[in-house]
Amino acid sequence: MATHDTGFVEVADLESLEESGRELVSANGAAIALFHHEGEIRAVDNRCPHMGFPLHEGSVDDGILTCHWHHARFELSCGDTFDPWADDVQTYPVDVRDGSVYVDPDPPRDLPPAEHWADRLETGLEENLRLVVAKSTIGLLDADVPYQEPMAATVEFGTRYREMGWSSGLTILGCMANVIDDLEETDRKRALYTGVRHVASDCASEPPNFDQPSFATTDVEFDRLKRWFRDCVEVRDSDGAERCLRTAVAADCSDAEVAELVVAAATDHPYLSTGHALDFANKAFESLEHVGWDHADDALASLVDPLATAARSDEQSSWRQPIDLVVLLEDVYGGDISATNGLEELAAAGSERTWEPPADLQSTLLGDDPEAIVDALAAAVHEGATPEELATQVLAAAATRVAQFGTANEFSDWNTVHHTFTYANAVRQFARRTDAVELYRGVFDAAINVYLDRFLNTPPAPIPEPGENDTGRDPETIREDLLETFDEEGEVNEAGRLVGEFFDCGGDPDELKRTLGHGLLREDAGFHTLQNLEAAFRAFDLASGEAESQxxxxxxxxxxxxxxxxxxxxxxxxPTRREAEQTFTIAARLNRGETIHEGE
Structure with missing residues (x-):
């Protein structure tokens, strides 16, 4: 095979190609489909960019090449697709000399890989195309693009194209970003793919959001802006609240100030929308830690509708009967569920004190006396406990509720203890940003919900104590057993026991995180399961930092x-059907150039 000095490679005899109409040739290792159509010679990559079907087995008619596997169509001369889910096919320059066909197998690319996959990511989001999302997220990370860049594009898309604002898709994206450094390299790609595809699904067929602008003036005192925002949310005035929030961002209020504004409105009523309102807000702030505060305007504005439309727990019977839990809180807050003057007085009394958790605090939080719980928390504030310190304690109690969940309960009740856990985590994470007195209300609300969940620990599932399962086994074998446990239905207690055994046998917690992360991301895990793992990792990290004081x-x-x-x-x-994993695997193989179609 001759190579012309211009870089073209001789690949076929012209007369033979004219007779056959098509030929599969190879040039410098590239499989190329040659077509003689309408008096012209065209050359394209033989792999269909959708799923790798050999295009020389396709049909050419009226200038259109059609793949026979999924009927993707391509304009033959330039390779552009008619079908957004298929991607464009690579074309190659052709030359004819002395009865021979030459092809340039290495033409200049229209776009570098990072730009190409960024464009495809946008298409995948707009069209809600899982395979395109998978290929583009994998392609971007393979091109050494930091995950923050596609995440930022996805946050922008998710806040623009969902009228009802921040929801589960963007929350999942934030969760995946928070755990991405805890994962193996390939699972980091799975994590990004998981977050992006859920945003695409969440926005599919949804009307777009139309922004309300900030006020023309930013010369408004923060306390007044905060009061306006809370008042608008209280009367469910989304438009007014959005203008207030955007004005806070435009006025260059600090991260802590904007967090205070949001937390105040999110805790004026307890446990809004089973905790989702505050959890969404926390994930928006955490997402900004990944993508940058310059995205704050739209990202935080998307929280307004979930706040203004949220269901309020103080209007539900479970918070009112047989014990009026709202009255217990009002007595501490200062006479009203949205008050803070009582908490301010308690905090002022403890401002010069250093608080140490009482030995019986966890048993009180997990007990069946709501008045004792409220009294214990109020006493802690009086003794100098910060929102951060108290939130850490309540988060530990909420994690215990999940760990001790009794499998005799209805399956849906897993979500009940889960919601309390993720809400408590949101309160604790907000405490990193603000020490606003309103955050104490989130702590009390989470503790009350831990109390309400008590019957779901009746009887409590046993939590393996340190040293109880020291079998001397290799931690690697235990991790393999844990993954196999996830392959079987109903192995709930065995999964917990294996984690206890892993710790007892000296296993590396980072390896356990990677194992749990892989077990999660290979499944079609739902919103709550993805949340649960992220909150557990956060709670673990917090506990790891307590070594000096415990x-x-x-x-x-x-x-x-x-x-x-x-x-x-x-x-x-x-286990689940693992449909998303199938798509991810196909995308990874296609991006590596592997054969997918068995007949290829």
Whole structure:
């Protein structure tokens, strides 16, 4: 085979090609489909860009090449597709000399890989195309594009094209970003794919959002802006609230100030929308930590509708009967469920004190006396407990509820304990940004919900204590067993036991995180399961930081509880059909140039 000095490679005899109409040739390792059509010679990559079907087996008519597998159509001269789900096919320059056909197998690319996959990501989001999303997220990371860039594009898309604002898709994206550094390299691609595809699905067929502008002036005192925002949310005035929030961002209010504004409105009524309103808000702020504060205007404005339309727990019977839990809180808050003056007085009294958690605080939080719970928390504030310190304690109690969930309960009740856990995590994470007195209300609300969940621990599932399962086995084998447990239905308690055994046998927690992350991302995990793992990782990290102030045994138990909790939760929801994993695997193989079609 001759190579012309211009870089063209001789690949076929012209007369033979004219007779056959098509030929499959190879040039410098590239499989190329040659077509003689309407007096012209065209050359395209033989692999259909959709799923790799050999295009030389396709049909050519009226200038259109049609793949026979999924009927993707391509304009033959330039390779552009008629079908957005298929991607464009690579074409090659052709030359004819002395009765021979030459092809340039390495022409200049129209776009570098990073730009190509960024364009395809936009199409995947707009058309809600899973395979396109998978190929583009994998392609971007393979092109060494930081995950923050496609995440930012997805946040922008998700806030623009969903009229009802921030929802599960963007929350999942935030969760995946939070755990991405805990995962193996390939699972990082799965995590990004998972977040992006859920945003695409969440926005599919939804009307777009039309922004309300900020006020023309930014010369408004923060306290007044905060009051306006809360008043608008209270009367469910989304438009007014959005203008207030956008004005806070435009006025360059600090991260802490904007967080205070949002937290205040999100806790004026307890446990809005089973905790989702505050959890969504937390994930919006956490997402901005990944993509940058310059996205804050639209990202935070998307929280307004979920806040203004949220269901209010103080209007539900479970918070009013047989014990009026709202009245218990009002007595501490200052006479009204949205008040803070009582909390301000307690916090002022403890401002010069250093608080240490009482030995019996966890048993009180997990007990069946709501008045004792409220009193214990109020006393803690009076003794100097910060929102961050109290939120850490309530988060530990909420994790225990999941870890001890009794499988005799209805399956849907897993979500009940889960919601409390993720709400408590949101309160704790907000405490990193603001020490606003309103955050204490989130702590009290989470603790009341831990109380309301008490019957779901009746009887409590046993939590393996440190040293209880020290079998001496290799931690790697235990991790393999844990993954196999997720392949079987109903192995809830065994999953928890294996996590306890892993810790007892000296396993590396980072390896356990990678194992749990892989077990999660290979499944068609739903919104709550994805949330649960992220919250568990956060709770584990918090417990790991307590080593200096807690006994070794107490820290060990505090660390293992959230990991046992999420392993049990995952085992209850696995296995699934793994459809998303099938799509991811196909996309990865296509991007590597592997054969998908068996007849190729």
């Amino acid at each position: 006994s070794e045994n107490a820290v060990g138990r505090r660390q293992r509880v959230p990991m046992i909790a999420t392993a049990r939760y995952m085992a209850a929801h696995f």
